[in-house]
Amino acid sequence: MDTSSLRLGRRALLASGGALAAVGASLPARARVGTRARIVILGAGAAGLAAAARLSQRLEGAEITLVDSRREHLYQPGFTLVAAGLRRPDYVVGRTADYIPPGVRWIEERAAVIDPDARRVTTASGQLVHYDFLIVATGLELDYAAIEGMDVSRIGRDGLGSVYAGPEAAAATWRAMSEFADRGGVALFGRPSTEMKCAGAPIKYAFLTDDTLRRRGNRGRAELVYNSHNRVLFSVPIVSEKVRMLFRDRAIRVNHEHELAAIDLGAKIATYRTPTGLVPMKYDFINVVPPMRAPEVVRRSPLAWQSGPFAADGWVEVDRATLRHRRYREVFALGDVAGVPKGKTAASVKWQVPVAVDHLVADIAGTTSAEAYNGYTSCPLITRVGRAMLVEFDYDDNLVPSFPGVIAPLEELWVTWMMKEVGLKPTYLAMLRGLA
Amino acid sequence: MKDFDIGTLVAVLRELLGPWLWVSLGVAAVAAVAFLYVVVRDRGVVPSRLVWSEVVAIGGGVAAVLITQRVTHSGFSDLGGPIDWVLLAALFIAGAIGTLIAAYAAFGLMCGGSRRRTVHAATPRADGYAPLARQASPRL
Ligand SMILES: Cc1cc2nc3c(=O)[nH]c(=O)nc-3n(C[C@H](O)[C@H](O)[C@H](O)COP(=O)(O)OP(=O)(O)OC[C@H]3O[C@@H](n4cnc5c(N)ncnc54)[C@H](O)[C@@H]3O)c2cc1C
Numbered sequence: 001m002d003t004s005s006l007r008l009g010r011r012a013l014l015a016s017g018g019a020l021a022a023v024g025a026s027l028p029a030r031a032r033v034g035t036r037a038r039i040v041i042l043g044a045g046a047a048g049l050a051a052a053a054r055l056s057q058r059l060e061g062a063e064i065t066l067v068d069s070r071r072e073h074l075y076q077p078g079f080t081l082v083a084a085g086l087r088r089p090d091y092v093v094g095r096t097a098d099y100i101p102p103g104v105r106w107i108e109e110r111a112a113v114i115d116p117d118a119r120r121v122t123t124a125s126g127q128l129v130h131y132d133f134l135i136v137a138t139g140l141e142l143d144y145a146a147i148e149g150m151d152v153s154r155i156g157r158d159g160l161g162s163v164y165a166g167p168e169a170a171a172a173t174w175r176a177m178s179e180f181a182d183r184g185g186v187a188l189f190g191r192p193s194t195e196m197k198c199a200g201a202p203i204k205y206a207f208l209t210d211d212t213l214r215r216r217g218n219r220g221r222a223e224l225v226y227n228s229h230n231r232v233l234f235s236v237p238i239v240s241e242k243v244r245m246l247f248r249d250r251a252i253r254v255n256h257e258h259e260l261a262a263i264d265l266g267a268k269i270a271t272y273r274t275p276t277g278l279v280p281m282k283y284d285f286i287n288v289v290p291p292m293r294a295p296e297v298v299r300r301s302p303l304a305w306q307s308g309p310f311a312a313d314g315w316v317e318v319d320r321a322t323l324r325h326r327r328y329r330e331v332f333a334l335g336d337v338a339g340v341p342k343g344k345t346a347a348s349v350k351w352q353v354p355v356a357v358d359h360l361v362a363d364i365a366g367t368t369s370a371e372a373y374n375g376y377t378s379c380p381l382i383t384r385v386g387r388a389m390l391v392e393f394d395y396d397d398n399l400v401p402s403f404p405g406v407i408a409p410l411e412e413l414w415v416t417w418m419m420k421e422v423g424l425k426p427t428y429l430a431m432l433r434g435l436a
Numbered sequence: 437m438k439d440f441d442i443g444t445l446v447a448v449l450r451e452l453l454g455p456w457l458w459v460s461l462g463v464a465a466v467a468a469v470a471f472l473y474v475v476v477r478d479r480g481v482v483p484s485r486l487v488w489s490e491v492v493a494i495g496g497g498v499a500a501v502l503i504t505q506r507v508t509h510s511g512f513s514d515l516g517g518p519i520d521w522v523l524l525a526a527l528f529i530a531g532a533i534g535t536l537i538a539a540y541a542a543f544g545l546m547c548g549g550s551r552r553r554t555v556h557a558a559t560p561r562a563d564g565y566a567p568l569a570r571q572a573s574p575r576l
Pocket residue numbers: 042043044045046047048067068069070075076077078079080109110111112137138139140163164197198201295297334335336337344345346347348349378379380
């Protein structure tokens with residue numbers, strides 16, 4: 001794309017101390033770039049809001065528009081705490097409006113069509129929104145329909161749990177798990193074979209169920225089974241091995257190459273797809289994690305990968321280092337919807353957003369950016385209430401600890417639990433405001 | 437953590453505590469000012485008052501640890517590695533120091549500006565010996 005029309009020279013307006021104070025920032029004073037560029041951000045979740053905040057800090061005069069119909073903001077990493085009975089559902093619910101930076105326009109509608117050739121988006125009501133730059137941050141879609149017999153409205157009854165389906169579903173999952181912990185029986189856990197957000201979450205929930213049973217003195221009355229979709233337990237080999245050892249230690253049985261295909265909610269039978277055919281398993285409690293795909297508006301657009309491993313589920317075809325679209329240079333994708341090998345966590349969003357914003361601002365300023373995203377992903381892998389492991393890794397499966405030599409990544413620590421329970425939410429909210 | 441600096445820390449604390457950040461900073465500032473006032477007024481630290489403040493401070497340190505554990509649904513059995521013990525000690529020390537300053541200031545204000553109980557650095561006696569109190573507990 002030719003961005004020359006947007007380049008108003010390097011009209012860099014120095015941000016005054018007052019301007020910085022206005023956004024409540026303590027960021028180093030940085031030149032703000034003047035522009036009239038129209039920037040449209042699809043999705044006002046973790047990535048969309050953080051990008052809007054960063055862009056409005058760095059640009060002067062840009063027309064920034066957020067498109068999202070959701071008025072509630074969901075702090076998803078807190079779902080696990082709700083499903084562990086430690087927090088009420090309102091802990092994870094905020095108001096989108098509270099995080100929209102001043103001067104940013106919000107269209108309270110879903111995007112229905114993305115036309116990157118015409119550089120415009122059509123909203124659900126038919127409104128046309130033209131852009132010079134587009135940031136796709138629509139998150140992902142939970143494809144419960146892909147599991148035959150699954151009914152989201154029955155979560156919380158008859159031993160059916162699903163932490164992912166929303167705050168109320170997470171609370172209902174806790175009720176079902178708690179009832180199970182009183183009675184005992186067979187509990188099933190697992191994950192889909194698609195890309196998914198927070199790949200550690202299903203593992204965490206197996207550990208939390210084990211812990212709840214132990215605290216109630218009922219561990220001996222229960223059998224816990226983790227059905228892994230492939231031959232490992234986690235995509236990072238060293239973490240996979242650690243989880244294997246912890247599962248053995250806690251007597252959580254593992255089946256490999258088992259993926260949930262169907263569920264009979266009345267009879268409480270889950271049917272798994274395996275290399276040798278369908279395998280039914282009786283359960284008393286199950287935590288269903290559905291397959292995950294890019295939202296339909298993205299899947300149907302030309303922005304999706306056309307071939308390769310990310311094509312089937314419609315993830316956006318971006319360069320893994322810059323998050324810039326490989327075919328449409330003025331388009332970026334951030335967060336869960338980005339078609340990169342790692343990075344479906346809020347922690348990744350925190351690292352991705354400054355990179356993409358820097359490239360976008362460089363385009364406007366007529367310069368280049370050297371910023372690169374290394375695939376940083378982080379997961380406080382809860383191993384029981386009160387302890388967790390701070391697992392941080394990059395595209396190459398290297399462990400990249402934030403506190404090397406201080407917080408051991410593969411050790412179950414109280415300090416990591418403290419981070420998860422106390423530190424993560426305020427850090428996340430500060431990220432939404434572009435301050436972390 | 438990418439770009440973790442003091443600004444990030446303040447932003448995170450603001451999200452964590454909301455208006456309570458300013459309340460707690462205000463309380464800390466009042467306690468610190470009161471402490472300084474009492475020390476300047478008395479021209480030194482009163483040993484007996486300091487000892488009582490230290491006793492209260494131990495309670496403050498213990499309270500900091502227990503409150504943190506309660507808020508975070510955790511307990512002593514969750515301490516896993518050395519860094520956990522460091523954190524526990526840091527919480528205790530922070531709670532104890534805060535309480536010490538506040539308690540000393542509160543005792544000082546309650547007692548009023550009684551000069552009698554103050555240890556003066558240099559009040560030479562006619563016989564050349566230092567005052568007894570000074571020998572027993574040197575001025576801090
Ligand atoms: C159970 C669970 C546990 C997790 N634990 C952790 C954790 O411990 N640590 C961690 O870092 N991350 C964790 N995550 C992951 C983290 O929450 C996500 O990766 C993060 O929220 C992704 O941000 P996003 O902006 O891409 O998507 P989201 O925050 O989901 O936002 C997407 C937004 O796009 C909007 N949207 C969708 N379709 C459209 C459309 N057509 N038009 C306009 N807008 C649209 C949605 O309404 C939504 O507001 C967890 C997630 C879950 C579910």
